[in-house]
Amino acid sequence: MTGTDTDRERLRDTFNQDAELYDRARPGYPPRMFDDLAELAGAGPGCRVLEIGCGTGKATVLLAERDCRVVGVELGAEMAAVARRKLPDATIDVAAFEDWPLPPDPFDLVLAATSFHWIDPAVRIAKSADALRPGGTLATVSTHHVAGGTEDFFAEAQDCYRDSFAVHRPSGRWRSESGGGDAERRSLLSGGVGHCLPRGARRAPGSAEPDDSEKLREFTGSDDRVGFPLRVSCVCLGSGVMQLRYSFRLEPTPAQQQLLARTFGCARVVFNDALALRRAAFTAKEPWIGAGDLSKTVITQGKKRPERSWLGEVSAVVLQQSLRDLETAYRAFFDSRSGKRNGPKAGPPSFKSRKSKRQAVRFTANARWKITGKGLLSLPKIGEIPVRWSRPLPTVPATVTIIKDAAGRYFASFVIDTDPQADAERWPADADEVAGREVGLDMGLTHFAVLDTGEKITSPKFLRRAEKKLKKLQRDHSRKAKGSKNKEKSRRALARQHAKVADARHEFHHQLSTRLVREHQAVHAETLNVKGMARGRLAKSIHDAGWAAFLNMLEYKAERYGRTFQRTGRTFPSSQRCSNPVCHRIDGPKPLKVRTWTCPGCGTVHDRDINAARNTRQEGARIHALKVAEGHHGDPKRLRSDGKTKDPRSRHDAKKQEAKESGPETRAA
Structure with a gap:
């Protein structure tokens, strides 16, 4: 880990030391920014929003006022507690975004308000895209000197924080003598630039955010309290994009087949352990175990136990995706019971058998799998597997699923987002x-x-x-x-x-x-x-x-x-x-x-x-x-x-409908 990574890991938990004081001193966001965001990204009633690093809920409150369904992920437990107190109806999970398992239902908007820089650059773009539905939006808000700010001004802004957190308590937490007055808050720069990234058009992990030449729409406003212009820019995804699967035959070596068998087994064990915990909690009439707690218990703590230490021998992404599959199964069961899901009734999830003839594991972009220059599929902790490429992939795939079917064949199934322009050129309508x-x-x-x-x-x-x-x-x-x-x-x-x-x-x-x-x-x-x-x-x-x-x-x-x-x-x-x-x-x-x-x-x-x-x-x-x-x-x-009328099922229905439309006068005549 580099020095920059070490500093980020050390500093990202700093404000959690006194969440109440931070909430009082921290300036809020101008409502105009969220009006522009609602217009650009559709952040309105019923919109599913994932907020990364929600803190004490400064942005969450503004989203909730617009009737958005917000799920927040916050590393600091005390800051999450403040956010829960403000918004009892919102879901706030205490977890690092890098380790937080994505829920089965995708989000319409992923928002990171002055928090995206705390996330690991190798993970933040790819995982945000995985959380979005096709055509969803990734918006990042960051502070910039958009009205002639200088380095001296930036130093003065930092002095405001130092003044607010000047006196230390013996416990190591900070308190403020001034309480963060309005004058100090006005001195802090509160601007924002939102970069919206469509699914399927992701930049490389760790790459810079788009400059002005990449922005398609720009709205400029101002906030009277803050006194600085605000800029919100979005790159929106066009219509006609859909997700497709492309499957190719794999030819793993005997050693790679053993590694794949181990990966299949670990994913199955994690699924069964998580299902057993939830069934036990249901039997004991205990509260529902959330996805974050389930991941911590089954994966993080499970690796430390001697009987589950071998879970560390496979990619952690595979284990997280196994938990996500469990969430999908439960969601299908609950939606089927409540009537939200059409079709045959879905039963509760069942344990996976080691004797099952079809097995599959999924690698997302977080696993850093890749296709090498020689056409080999490189998977973490498995190696480079030869692929029978029957056709080229039209776009860069988002995920790959490794499947072993009942006949003992191995396949790589890639999820890709179609390119509407290329499709239109291929078969002009x-x-x-x-x-x-x-x-x-x-x-x-x-x-x-x-x-x-x-x-x-x-x-x-x-x-x-x-x-x-x-x-x-x-x-x-x-x-x-x-x-x-x-x-x-x-x-x-x-x-x-x-x-x-x-x-x-x-x-x-x-x-x-x-x-x-x-x-x-x-x-x-x-x-x-x-x-x-x-x-x-x-x-x-x-x-x-x-x-x-x-x-x-x-x-x-x-x-x-x-x-x-x-x-x-x-x-x-x-x-x-x-x-x-x-x-x-x-x-x-x-x-x-x-x-x-x-x-x-x-x-x-x-x-x-x-x-x-x-x-x-x-x-x-x-x-x-x-x-x-x-x-x-x-x-x-x-x-x-x-x-005018529905399709008649028979002549009798048609005559009955005709008589009904003729009216009482015609019938009387």
């Missing part, structure tokens, strides 16, 4: 070859997808084609002695075959979805109740098709490249309605064996699947046009078939 082109899809089993153009894409049926080989491998596996090496060999062979099936299906989905999004301006698909359909006799074939995964790929690729993806309502009768624009007669449900039918209204002969795809395209285009024209959010369940 206004290109002549895609302008105005729309396509409707009808999903099926014999044909995986039928396009409204008449093209029918045959279903590959990957699982059905591999059933014979899977049956043989399953039979061989069942005949091996339990617990033997041959049992494990046969299990891996079976897992590898299942992995081949899944990989082939995944590749097929990617190729088809990429082609459809690249060649069309808009893609329309039906909303399928896959879970309900999979309860019947066609369950294996439905799961083999993988409709839900394919439609999700279509959705995120369309959003990434500026295309339109619209789903129709689940009850929309695409197979019952005539797709002729001048007819649109609903002829009622038909059994699956009916592949062609003639419309009684207009006499058009329809292919069942092509007709459904055309209806899907027409309905999707109508819903999207309504969404754009009337500002709807695009939920097909809330949009209407004729612009």
Whole structure:
């Protein structure tokens, strides 16, 4: 540790020696600065804010007045106590920001008010970015001589602090004879420059803050009490950014495989120890154990115990991320119980088994992992691992997750933030070859997808084609002695075959979805109740098709490249309605064996699947046009078939709605 680092570690806890006195002598921040911050970064009602080094709550109070949900991290326990007294509803954790485990829910704004310089330069930028949601803002406030200040003025400002903390008490804490009067407070410079750093555009750790040439917006104001101009500058992230995962195969050596196994085991033990503590506290009806206390007990103190001393042999970041996974599991459970989380009910977290066939650990930027010039993945306390690079990474990754699957394969999964400008240049949304082109899809089993153009894409049926080989491998596996090496060999062979099936299906989905999004301006698909359909006799074939995964790929690729993806309502009768624009007669449900039918209204002969795809395209285009024209959010369940009424489930519903709209006068007549 250098002399500068030693001084920082010694001085950063200085003001905690007398928090009450510091709170009285410390000048506050001008409210105008937070008005500008609210305008630039959206620090308004409901905004989730993480304040680094909140101190006694000088900035926290101003954030709380704007109805922000503030979580503060403060190293000094006494200063945190003062902040809690001022703001009983805010969450104030006593911890060093470098060691504080990030919660599962990301923040909209990370604020460091005259505290960022106390944080380790190698950690502060990267960890702040990890705490932010995509498009979030990092704002740092620091004092500058923005109105002609000189070195003499700076010395006079320091004299004000020395005057306030002149007389020492025997305990070593300071008290003030003057109490920090208004004249002294006005002498202190209280200016601020906020640098907002978008996620995915991080500077290198320890690099300088941006100069004026990097600032996109600047607001200048003044505070009557302070008397100095105030400057707040923000660099805001554009729209269209999303996070993607890129997975690559790893080829670790036998020694590296042992180190990875040790890392997997340590992460599992930390997760289980933390879960055991919380379960014990719940059983004993004790208070909830916070993330900071959990980290201190399980990791920091656990390394000092002989039975857990080997936790120090792996990267500390992996252990912290394991605790974060536990927080995510608890949050999903609580949100599911309270109704905030949609979908199936999530149960409470359960202990991880050492016999689990899929294991994973996550390294964030704090771990200082890197990709070497030779294309090797360098991981802390593991070494440089060869990677099978199948394609280049589009941007610098934020995190990497090391995964070992059931087949014994190792993968590196990188999280990257997309570049909207590069995506727009790759597939221009206004290109002549895609302008105005729309396509409707009808999903099926014999044909995986039928396009409204008449093209029918045959279903590959990957699982059905591999059933014979899977049956043989399953039979061989069942005949091996339990617990033997041959049992494990046969299990891996079976897992590898299942992995081949899944990989082939995944590749097929990617190729088809990429082609459809690249060649069309808009893609329309039906909303399928896959879970309900999979309860019947066609369950294996439905799961083999993988409709839900394919439609999700279509959705995120369309959003990434500026295309339109619209789903129709689940009850929309695409197979019952005539797709002729001048007819649109609903002829009622038909059994699956009916592949062609003639419309009684207009006499058009329809292919069942092509007709459904055309209806899907027409309905999707109508819903999207309504969404754009009337500002709807695009939920097909809330949009209407004729612009006035909801999609009729049957003729009876349509007639009932028509009679309701006709009014009592018409009915009486």
